[in-house]
Amino acid sequence: MERNDTIWQSTAVAQGFLEGMRRAIPLAAEQIDVMLRLIRSTRPEMKDFLDIGCGDGVLAQAILAHYPDTQGILLDFSEPMLEAARHKLAASRDQLRFVAGDYGSANWLKLVEAYAPFDAIVSGYSIHHQPDARKEALYREIYDLLAPGGVFINIEHVAPDSAWSRMLFDDLFIDSMLRHQQRQGINQSREEVAEEFHNRPHGQANILAPLDIQLEWLREIGFKDVGCFLQIFELALFAGVRPLE
Numbered sequence: 001m002e003r004n005d006t007i008w009q010s011t012a013v014a015q016g017f018l019e020g021m022r023r024a025i026p027l028a029a030e031q032i033d034v035m036l037r038l039i040r041s042t043r044p045e046m047k048d049f050l051d052i053g054c055g056d057g058v059l060a061q062a063i064l065a066h067y068p069d070t071q072g073i074l075l076d077f078s079e080p081m082l083e084a085a086r087h088k089l090a091a092s093r094d095q096l097r098f099v100a101g102d103y104g105s106a107n108w109l110k111l112v113e114a115y116a117p118f119d120a121i122v123s124g125y126s127i128h129h130q131p132d133a134r135k136e137a138l139y140r141e142i143y144d145l146l147a148p149g150g151v152f153i154n155i156e157h158v159a160p161d162s163a164w165s166r167m168l169f170d171d172l173f174i175d176s177m178l179r180h181q182q183r184q185g186i187n188q189s190r191e192e193v194a195e196e197f198h199n200r201p202h203g204q205a206n207i208l209a210p211l212d213i214q215l216e217w218l219r220e221i222g223f224k225d226v227g228c229f230l231q232i233f234e235l236a237l238f239a240g241v242r243p244l245e
Helices: 005-009 011-019 028-042 058-066 079-088 090-095 106-115 132-145 163-183 190-198 201-205 211-221
Strands: 048-052 071-076 096-100 118-124 146-157 224-232 235-241
Touching (some): 005 079, 011 201, 028 118, 028 146, 048 058, 058 071, 071 079, 079 090, 096 106, 106 132, 118 132, 132 146, 163 190, 211 235
Parallel strands (some): 048 118
Antiparallel strands (some): 224 235
């Protein structure tokens, strides 16, 4: 199958996303707050974590702020994203390992298995670039990398339930992008922002799966306490815990 996600290895695409859409994501602060609440509930003291598809390290940054002594592995197959993460997290570089790796195949496990098991594994807006069969297989690999009692949290773009739902999501994101640009002093009309949104170059890399199907995959794999803990249209935060053994 031809892959479209390699577009994220482009410096222009990565920088454009980080400077624009990433900062305009609706409920971004609330997503991070919920992620931290889930981690604190399962791991009041956390030794280490893994962030896959780490982007510029925004999730790792939040985790480090609450667990200043934790160790982290940040993995991404986009060197521009990894460079952005190294820059953002320079003050914590002694606690982190930045790994260039592609979890699009099971070979990525060789890069992180030596550091497992992890107390938490997180991912933000990344796994939806994989075909559904690979998503499910990846969730199984994540389960095996978790310590008993460890939590997996996925902040993700999921498939809409209907064309109406898709329209509402598009309108929400366009409005959020417009407000972000206005805060930056960028003067664009809503029509111009909408055109930018609909023609975003990385949109072709999306392979969205329904939320309920993904939750069922997690349950079948063996995760407990599986649920969606925050959702607004196509943006969802869902998680599961590896049972104590």
